[in-house]
Amino acid sequence: MGFTKKISADEARRCPQCAQPVCLQGCPLGIDIPGFIRLLRESDAVSALERIKKDNPFPAICGRVCPAPCENACIFHEEGSPIAIRALERYAADFGHKPNSRIKTVIKSNGKKVAIVGSGPSAMMAASFLLKAGLNVVMFEAANQPGGVLRYGIPEFRLPQHILEGQFEELQSQGLELHTNIFVGRMKSLEELARTFDALLLATGSSLPNFVSMQGEHLVGVYYAEEFLMRLQVLSKANVLSCAGDLIRGTRTVVIGKGYAALDAARMAVRLGQQVHWVFGGLEEEMGLSNYDLKESLEEGINIQAPFEALKIMGDPQGLVEGVQCHPLEIVEGLGGLSLYPSKEGPIVFEAQTVILANGQKANSFLATMTPQLKVNSNGHFWIDEKTSMTSLEKVFAVASAVAGSMTVVEAFAGGKAVAKQIMEYLK
Amino acid sequence: MNFKITHKQLLAQDIKRIDIHAPMVASKVAPGQFVMVKVNANTHSVPMSVVDSDEKRGVISLIVHEVGLATKALGELSIGQSPFNLVGPLGKPAVIDKFGLVVSIATGIGVAQILPLCRALKKKGNKVIGIVGAKSKKVLMLESQMRVVCDEIVITTNDGSYERKGLATEILKDLLNRYKINCVYATGSVDMMQAASEMTKLKGIPIYVTLNPHMTNGLGLCGSCRVKVGGCFQLACVDGPQFNGHEVDFTDLNIRMKACLPGRQALKETGWGNQNLLTRTPRKDLATLVKSLWVLPKK
Numbered sequence: 001m002g003f004t005k006k007i008s009a010d011e012a013r014r015c016p017q018c019a020q021p022v023c024l025q026g027c028p029l030g031i032d033i034p035g036f037i038r039l040l041r042e043s044d045a046v047s048a049l050e051r052i053k054k055d056n057p058f059p060a061i062c063g064r065v066c067p068a069p070c071e072n073a074c075i076f077h078e079e080g081s082p083i084a085i086r087a088l089e090r091y092a093a094d095f096g097h098k099p100n101s102r103i104k105t106v107i108k109s110n111g112k113k114v115a116i117v118g119s120g121p122s123a124m125m126a127a128s129f130l131l132k133a134g135l136n137v138v139m140f141e142a143a144n145q146p147g148g149v150l151r152y153g154i155p156e157f158r159l160p161q162h163i164l165e166g167q168f169e170e171l172q173s174q175g176l177e178l179h180t181n182i183f184v185g186r187m188k189s190l191e192e193l194a195r196t197f198d199a200l201l202l203a204t205g206s207s208l209p210n211f212v213s214m215q216g217e218h219l220v221g222v223y224y225a226e227e228f229l230m231r232l233q234v235l236s237k238a239n240v241l242s243c244a245g246d247l248i249r250g251t252r253t254v255v256i257g258k259g260y261a262a263l264d265a266a267r268m269a270v271r272l273g274q275q276v277h278w279v280f281g282g283l284e285e286e287m288g289l290s291n292y293d294l295k296e297s298l299e300e301g302i303n304i305q306a307p308f309e310a311l312k313i314m315g316d317p318q319g320l321v322e323g324v325q326c327h328p329l330e331i332v333e334g335l336g337g338l339s340l341y342p343s344k345e346g347p348i349v350f351e352a353q354t355v356i357l358a359n360g361q362k363a364n365s366f367l368a369t370m371t372p373q374l375k376v377n378s379n380g381h382f383w384i385d386e387k388t389s390m391t392s393l394e395k396v397f398a399v400a401s402a403v404a405g406s407m408t409v410v411e412a413f414a415g416g417k418a419v420a421k422q423i424m425e426y427l428k
Numbered sequence: 429m430n431f432k433i434t435h436k437q438l439l440a441q442d443i444k445r446i447d448i449h450a451p452m453v454a455s456k457v458a459p460g461q462f463v464m465v466k467v468n469a470n471t472h473s474v475p476m477s478v479v480d481s482d483e484k485r486g487v488i489s490l491i492v493h494e495v496g497l498a499t500k501a502l503g504e505l506s507i508g509q510s511p512f513n514l515v516g517p518l519g520k521p522a523v524i525d526k527f528g529l530v531v532s533i534a535t536g537i538g539v540a541q542i543l544p545l546c547r548a549l550k551k552k553g554n555k556v557i558g559i560v561g562a563k564s565k566k567v568l569m570l571e572s573q574m575r576v577v578c579d580e581i582v583i584t585t586n587d588g589s590y591e592r593k594g595l596a597t598e599i600l601k602d603l604l605n606r607y608k609i610n611c612v613y614a615t616g617s618v619d620m621m622q623a624a625s626e627m628t629k630l631k632g633i634p635i636y637v638t639l640n641p642h643m644t645n646g647l648g649l650c651g652s653c654r655v656k657v658g659g660c661f662q663l664a665c666v667d668g669p670q671f672n673g674h675e676v677d678f679t680d681l682n683i684r685m686k687a688c689l690p691g692r693q694a695l696k697e698t699g700w701g702n703q704n705l706l707t708r709t710p711r712k713d714l715a716t717l718v719k720s721l722w723v724l725p726k727k
Contacts, residue, residue, distance in 0.1 A: 142647045144466065144513045152649070181515050183647060187456065207649040211661045218656070220686045227650040234472060234644060319683035366648050366666050 003084070005043055008091040012040035015083045018075060023085060026073030028414035029062075031055045033070055033085055040088055049096025052089060056413065057128040057170075060163050061121075063090025065154055066410045067260065068290045077291075084292070109175070110134045112427050115197040117184045117367075120148025121409050122400035123203035124171065125416030126423070131174045133424050138197070139176060142183040148205060150409070152230045153261065155268050185370040190396065199395050199423050202382060203416070204367060206401040210359040216313030217357070221249055221321035225261035225358035232268060248272055250353025254279055254324045255302075256310045257358030259288045260408070265356045266302045277350050279326055280306040282340070307331065307340050311347060313355050323351045361406040381405060389422045397423055431510045434487055439569040442494045443537070444503050445479075451486030453478070453516045459544040460522025460638070460670050463488070464646040466513040467505065471498040475643045475665070477541045478517065491540035491569070518646045522670045523636055524548045527611040528555065531603055532578070533624055535561035535596050538616030539570050541638050545613055546577045555579050557603065561596030561616065565589040597623040609633055614673060618682050625673035635673035639664050641684050656680040 003011065015037045023033045031052055039048040052059045066086055074082035112135050116123045119141040127137045145151055147164050172178060182188060193200055209224035216222070223231075231247060253274040255266045266276050280287055284294065284306050298304065307329035314322045330343040363380030375383040375392035382391050382398040389397050400415035401407055407415075435447035453463055457478045466473040474496075480489040494503045502511065522545055530549050534542040539560055546556050558578035562568040564587045575581055582599050583591040592599075597620055603609065604627060614624045615638040628635040641653040641664050648666035655664055656677035662668065 142515070143645060143649075144515065181513065183515065183518065186518060187452070187516075208663075209651045211651070211654065218680050218683055220683055224651050227644070227652050230650040231644050231652065235470075319686060364648060 002094060003087050003091045005095075008040055008088055009043050011084050011088060012037045016075070022073045022075055023070040023083075026070040028069070028410050029056045029417065031070075031089075036092060037083070037085070037088060040092060045092050045096035046098055047096075048092040052092055055417075058121075058124065058167050058413070059089050059093035061150065061159065061167060062410060062413065063087070063093050064159050064163070065150070065260075067288070067408045068292070069410070071290060071292070080291070082291070086290075086292070108134055109136055112136065112198045113138065113196070114199045114201065114423060114427075115140065115193050116201045116203055117193075118148060118203035118205060118402075119146035119178070120203060120205050120401075121150060121412040122205075122416035122419070123148070123201070124167065125413045126201055126203065126399065126420040127171055127176055127416075128174075129417060129420035130423065131171070131176060133420075135424075135427070137176050139178045140182045140184050140188070140193075141178070141180045144180050146178055146180060149207070152233045153226060153264070155229060155233065155264050157267070157271070158264065185367045190367065190371045190374070190393070194393070194395060197395075198427060199397065201419065201423065202367065202391070202396065202398040202402050203400060204364055204398075204402045205412075206361045206363050206381070206405050208362050208364050209357070210362045212357060212359050214310065214312060214357070216315055216321070219313060219315040219321045219355075220319050221353055222313060222355045222357065223247075223265075225255075225257065225265040225356050226361065228265050228356050229261070229268065248274060248354050249320070251275055252350075252352045253277070253354040253356065254350050254352040255356045255358065256280075256324065257356075257360075258282070258286070259358060259360065259406075260293075261360075262287075262356070262358035263289060263293060263297055265358060267297065267300055269354070269356065270300050270302060274354065276302045277352070278302050278304045278306075279308045279310050279324065279350065280304065281309045281329065282307055283331070283338070305350070308348075309342065314349070321353055321355050323349045324355055325349050361401070363402075363405065379405070388426065389419050390426070395426070397426075431514045433505055433507050433509055433511075434485075436505075436507055439491070441566045442503075443567065443569050444492045444494070445489055446492055446502070446505075447487050447489050448511070448514065449486055450488050450514055450516075453514070454481045454483050454486045454488050457481045457488065457517040458521035459524060459548040460541075461517035461519045462646070462669065463490070463514055463516030464518060464643070465490070465498075465502060465511050467498055467501040467511045469512055471501055473513070473515075473643075473645055474498045474502070475518075475640075475646055477544070477638075479540050479543055491537070493537045515646065519665060519669050520667065522548070522638075524552055525611075526552050526554060529557070529607060529609050530554045530611045530613065531557045531559065531600065531609050532613045533559040533561075533596055533600050533616070533620070534614070535616030535620050536563070536567070538614075538638070539574065541615045541640075542613060543570055543573055543577065545615075545638075546574070549613070550577055550579075558582070559584070559596050559599050559603075561586075561620070562590075563587065596620060597627070600624055601627055604628070604631055604633070611635070612673075614638075618678060618685055621673065621676075622678035625676065625678070629674050636670050637673040637676060638670050639668055639676070639681065641681070655684060 021034045036048040036051040068086040070085045071082040076082045116139045130137050209226050253269040253276045255278045269276050308326040311325045325347050327347045328343045329340040365380045368374045368376045391398050399419040400412040432449045437445045462475045462477045464473040476490040478488050492503050494500045532542050532546050556578045558574050558581040560583045584594050612635040614621045621637045644650045644652045646665040653664040654661045657671050658675040
């Protein structure tokens with residue numbers, strides 16, 4: 001939930017304004033966190049938003065979907081009540097617009113052209129900084145709407161689509177040229193783009209789910225979290241119910257895995273009227289969620305079953321899912337800290353008609369197979385020179401998930417910011 | 429971009445041919461590739477093989493089998509209207525080589541997919557024998573086009589209402605015994621492709637099958653169209669849709685195909701589909717469910 005004026009002011013006053021702010025170390029984007037919180041003490045959202053926008057042009061997105069590493073770094077984190085930095089950022093983003101902020105000063109172009117393949121978080125961030133530097137930026141997106149994971153991987157209730165569209169409108173008003181429905185590699189080759197542009201940025205992400213070799217993974221009713229979310233996300237609000245019937249059967253769902261993809265899929269399933277068990281083979285703290293999100297998921301009615309190890313998915317002769325066999329784990333305190341062992345009790349079966357697997361994503365090696373000159377690592381990600389972020393092809397750069405595998409939205413934002421600087425350096 | 433429908437024709441029961449003006453696609457498409465069509469904002473995107481393309485006029489032809497929500501909506505569009513969105517060409521171009529004597533076997537809607545392949549094979553200088561299987565004469569389509577493209581053609585119907593009665597695979601078995609065949613192309617039902625793959629494996633003849641699993645957007649992003657080929661998962665949208673038939677795990681494919689059955693039909697056949705969600709009568713609790721899906725309830 002967003003904060004009201006009073007709550008935000010109260011929360012901002014709670015911030016002790018440490019002499020050596022630890023929250024700064026947590027933020028990959030390097031936002032002046034104590035600075036904008038100080039401005040929010042007097043409810044000066046306009047100046048606070050200006051302060052944030054110096055380092056992060058998309059506070060409305062970060063204020064909603066960031067996993068908030070700054071809150072984990074906050075000195076109050078140990079007590080269990082860190083300053084709600086993310087919510088304060090969202091407040092500033094939602095209420096800090098100047099009345100005539102839509103009118104933008106036109107930045108003088110310096111004639112250099114950069115193409116960005118993909119339109120996810122890292123592409124957006126890179127585009128924003130390159131536009132500010134006066135470059136012409138053209139973005140190619142394969143799907144029919146831009147946003148990448150922000151559009152297709154994050155449900156509406158966590159990041160409303162109009163917010164995302166607003167950010168793209170802002171980028172376009174700054175001079176971004178956006179081409180959707182262009183599948184680079186199939187419809188336009190990389191060489192073709194390299195001929196017409198001065199630099200090329202591959203922000204293709206790592207969207208393919210990690211296929212696990214769990215027994216029963218092929219059964220009807222087993223989805224990967226990314227697949228599940230995307231299939232619901234491409235539907236319109238009007239017919240989500242009639243089509244969700246194709247996707248979800250019965251009344252019980254088991255989610256296996258960790259991270260935000262699992263959380264989003266579980267919350268979506270709850271909202272489709274399912275009873276959801278979330279099976280995780282570790283401690284609750286290891287699920288990769290911020291405290292606030294974990295609390296919210298429990299409030300929503302997700303039953304977190306941890307630590308449980310998922311053994312296999314069971315199906316009936318027709319190939320439909322019947323349940324998930326899990327083994328409870330015991331926490332044993334050993335010499336090297338806590339460790340988990342299978343407990344003596346036998347395996348338990350969670351009844352389920354739908355199973356959602358969230359095992360992270362792997363490299364989408366499509367572009368590399370189409371352009372053999374592009375070198376890839378052993379795990380399928382693009383190889384880059386660490387100093388310049390350039391791939392094995394001259395003037396082709398790669399960034400974020402396309403290079404390092406699955407990451408959080410804020411890390412991708414930070415990657416986009418860094419690569420924009422490197423591209424500007426190269427074009428000098 | 430505007431994708432205007434320039435021509436529309438009823439081919440058989442529930443099967444229509446639709447020509448769409450899409451110069452970008454028409455100039456680049458190769459046999460075996462497909463496009464993703466989103467008819468309106470309310471429907472899924474559906475993959476459609478490009479059956480024919482005219483580069484000069486910038487027109488592609490699609491064959492629409494009206495089975496689900498999206499395909500029915502596409503069939504209802506009239507000349508001059510245009511679908512909401514169309515992306516393509518997608519998928520790997522099919523393997524077309526000079527083999528010698530080639531048998532192309534297709535059942536049902538598969539004929540639409542095999543026609544461009546036959547045309548390309550013929551152009552390369554192969555001798556093409558076509559086997560077309562249909563349930564009955566009512567649903568048989570593209571017969572004349574196939575007759576033009578193939579050197580020889582055998583048509584079978586399951587109920588014997590036209591030409592021979594029987595299964596397409598029986599004809600293939602017969603042909604494999606009589607002639608020295610160099611390559612087989614198969615498209616259609618999973619059972620047919622499985623049987624054809626097994627037959628050719630015994631004789632050591634290469635076979636290429638075109639698979640049609642469910643796809644969400646055809647861009648290799650989500651993994652909905654994963655199929656087990658050669659022991660590992662491959663995506664039909666970017667690694668296919670054509671695969672080596674000997675490597676495809678058909679039992680797995682059979683299960684994967686069920687994952688895309690439209691709710692009502694599947695409910696009848698397998699009990700798949702959520703009865704509560706499928707009832708069309710307006711219910712109060714459903715309305716609140718729709719709301720809660722998109723907006724968080726205020727606390």
